[in-house]
Every structure is written in C-alpha cells, then in structure tokens.
Amino acid sequence: MLYEKAPAKINLTLDVLHKRDDGFHEVEMIMTTVDLADRVWLRPTHDGRITIKVSERYVPNDRKNLAYQAADLLKRKYGIYEGVEITLDKKIPVAAGLAGGSSDAAATLRGLNRLWHLGLSAEELAKIGAKIGSDVSFCVHGGTALAKGRGEMIQHLPAPPNCWVILAKPAISVSTADIYRNLDVSSVQHPDTEGMLQALKNGDYEKMCASLGNVLEPITMNIHPQVIDLKEKMERFGADAVLMSGSGPTVFGFVRQEARVSRIYNGLKGFCKEVHAVRMTGERFLLD
Numbered sequence: 001m002l003y004e005k006a007p008a009k010i011n012l013t014l015d016v017l018h019k020r021d022d023g024f025h026e027v028e029m030i031m032t033t034v035d036l037a038d039r040v041w042l043r044p045t046h047d048g049r050i051t052i053k054v055s056e057r058y059v060p061n062d063r064k065n066l067a068y069q070a071a072d073l074l075k076r077k078y079g080i081y082e083g084v085e086i087t088l089d090k091k092i093p094v095a096a097g098l099a100g101g102s103s104d105a106a107a108t109l110r111g112l113n114r115l116w117h118l119g120l121s122a123e124e125l126a127k128i129g130a131k132i133g134s135d136v137s138f139c140v141h142g143g144t145a146l147a148k149g150r151g152e153m154i155q156h157l158p159a160p161p162n163c164w165v166i167l168a169k170p171a172i173s174v175s176t177a178d179i180y181r182n183l184d185v186s187s188v189q190h191p192d193t194e195g196m197l198q199a200l201k202n203g204d205y206e207k208m209c210a211s212l213g214n215v216l217e218p219i220t221m222n223i224h225p226q227v228i229d230l231k232e233k234m235e236r237f238g239a240d241a242v243l244m245s246g247s248g249p250t251v252f253g254f255v256r257q258e259a260r261v262s263r264i265y266n267g268l269k270g271f272c273k274e275v276h277a278v279r280m281t282g283e284r285f286l287l288d
C-alpha cells in the first residue's frame with residue numbers, strides 16, 4: 001500500500017487573455033498549494049481492474065472520478081496488467097474552486113509512477129495530467145507557479161510570504177464550464193499579474209495582498225450573491241485581503257495577526273459549515 005498527499009490550491013491571480021478556437025480560454029494565473037489535503041492510498045491488486053473507494057456522497061466512484069482517469073491513462077499508455085484500488089479520503093471541499101479532484105488525479109499519477117516503477121519525471125506526469133483537466137499539471141508539481149495556456153504550461157515561482165489563509169465555502173456548487181461560458185472576455189478587468197510576480201520575488205506581503213485578482217470572481221458573484229456576502233463578511237471580520245479562488249465558490253482571506261485568525265474563523269463558522277484556517281506550504285513535489 002502506497003500513500004500520496006493531494007493538497008488543495010488557491011489562485012492568487014486568475015486572468016483570461018482570450019477565448020481559443022478549441023473552446024478553452026487562454027489563461028495567465030498564479031497558483032499556490034495550501035496545507036489542506038486529501039489523502040490517497042494505492043493498493044496493488046491482481047484482477048487488472050481500477051477501483052475507487054471514496055466515502056464522500058458527491059464524489060463519483062467510477063470512471064468519472066479524475067483519479068480513476070489518471071490510473072486508466074497510465075495503465076493504457078504503459079501496458080500495465082496489474083490492477084489498483086484507489087482509496088480517497090476527502091478533506092478538500094468538493095466543487096469548490098480548490099482543485100480537489102485535479103489534485104487527487106495528480107497524486108494518483110505520482111503514486112502510480114512509484115508503484116509501477118515507471119521512472120517518469122514530474123514534467124512527463126504533468127503532460128499526461130493535462131489530458132485529464134487543466135489544473136492537473138499544476139497539481140502534479142504543487143508549490144507556487146505561473147500557469148499559462150489552458151493552465152498546463154507551468155513556470156515555478158518562489159513561495160508566498162508567510163501568513164494564515166482562511167478558506168470558506170458557501171453551501172453551493174459551481175460549474176467551472178458555466179462560469180467560463182458567462183465570461184465576456186472583452187470587458188474583463190485584468191489583475192496585476194506583474195505586481196504579484198514582484199510581490200513573490202520580494203516576499204512582500206502587502207504587495208501580495210494588493211495584487212490579488214480573479215476575472216471569474218464577478219461572474220460567479222453575479223450568479224451566486226452568497227459569494228459577495230461571504231467576501232464582505234471576511235473583510236469585516238478583519239482579513240487583510242480577500243479573493244475568490246478559481247471559479248469559486250470558495251473565498252479565501254489572508255491574515256498575518258494570529259489573534260485575528262480565530263476571530264475570523266469563529267465569526268464565519270456561525271453561518272458557513274466549511275471553514276478552514278490553513279497555511280500556504282510552497283511545498284513542491286520533486287520526483288526522483
């Protein structure tokens with residue numbers, strides 16, 4: 001039995017440059033991993049099958065599961081006869097904008113690379129991962145990165161300055177495809193990606209807070225006003241800066257002062273079931 005950690009990501013910036021001919025959007029976004037992680041166990045079996053065990057009600061346990069797709073891709077590509085039982089212990093909220101499914105798929109790729117002795121590099125795994133979803137390539141590497149293209153072109157960046165991150169997910173589900181579909185590319189307010197790159201390079205907390213931006217935020221807020229409400233509450237409770245992650249609906253807030261963390265956490269817990277206080281790990285997966 002082999003274990004892999006599958007951490008969530010947040011978007012420090014998310015910009016859309018244009019809509020491509022293949023229907024996807026050309027993005028430019030800065031992502032970083034946080035220490036809220038699913039746990040993935042891989043057990044070799046002799047029946048040649050891929051099986052998924054997961055207790056979360058809303059997570060599929062068949063080929064719709066992104067971890068299944070990851071195993072299936074590797075198995076076919078490298079002609080593996082062995083089977084594998086994949087057990088997912090979900091800690092990352094589902095359909096939250098935190099790349100939970102993508103990270104499970106990425107962890108499965110890293111784990112099966114070890115279990116099946118494939119000897120693939122992180123770059124090779126990330127390329128395979130891109131076939132499953134746009135966020136999988138980043139999740140294979142983890143850490144902090146600028147992602148371009150559909151999300152699969154990765155440039156590594158320094159870890160963000162140290163602070164607390166409060167994550168809060170309203171009890172609604174958001175379809176990423178719907179949000180992109182509702183985006184009018186000609187009218188987006190582009191975030192300050194350059195400012196964020198400088199903030200990371202210089203370890204500048206204030207500049208990081210000032211440079212947060214996500215072009216999908218107003219789209220999701222328009223459809224789900226609960227996200228506006230949550231962002232306002234987090235700001236009022238004392239977060240230094242607040243933004244929606246990915247296509248939402250999770251909202252995250254940065255806080256440096258320890259005393260404020262519990263105030264914000266407890267304040268939000270009153271009306272939001274899924275609240276977490278985490279750190280940005282900056283931890284990158286280096287494969288040998």
Ligand SMILES: C[C@](O)(CO)[C@H](O)COP(=O)(O)OP(=O)(O)OC[C@H]1O[C@@H](n2ccc(N)nc2=O)[C@H](O)[C@@H]1O
Pocket residue numbers: 011014023024025026027029097099102132133134135136149150151176177180246247
């Ligand atoms: C919102 C983000 O999570 C930010 O990190 C990603 O851009 C989306 O990543 P993801 O959920 O892995 O996305 P995918 O599963 O590849 O695509 C879901 C849907 O989102 C839309 N999509 C996604 C990525 C992209 N660059 N342009 C798009 O238009 C497409 O309609 C696609 O059918």
Ligand SMILES: Nc1ncnc2c1ncn2[C@@H]1O[C@H](COP(=O)(O)OP(=O)(O)OP(=O)(O)O)[C@@H](O)[C@H]1O
Pocket residue numbers: 058059060064065066067088093094095096097098099100101102104105135176246247248
């Ligand atoms: N391993 C998995 N964990 C969670 N959901 C999964 C998984 N595999 C497939 N899914 C499906 O994917 C949908 C989106 O879940 P996920 O948690 O990956 O969304 P997300 O955090 O919004 O992802 P992203 O930020 O990449 O857009 C779920 O509703 C579920 O049906």
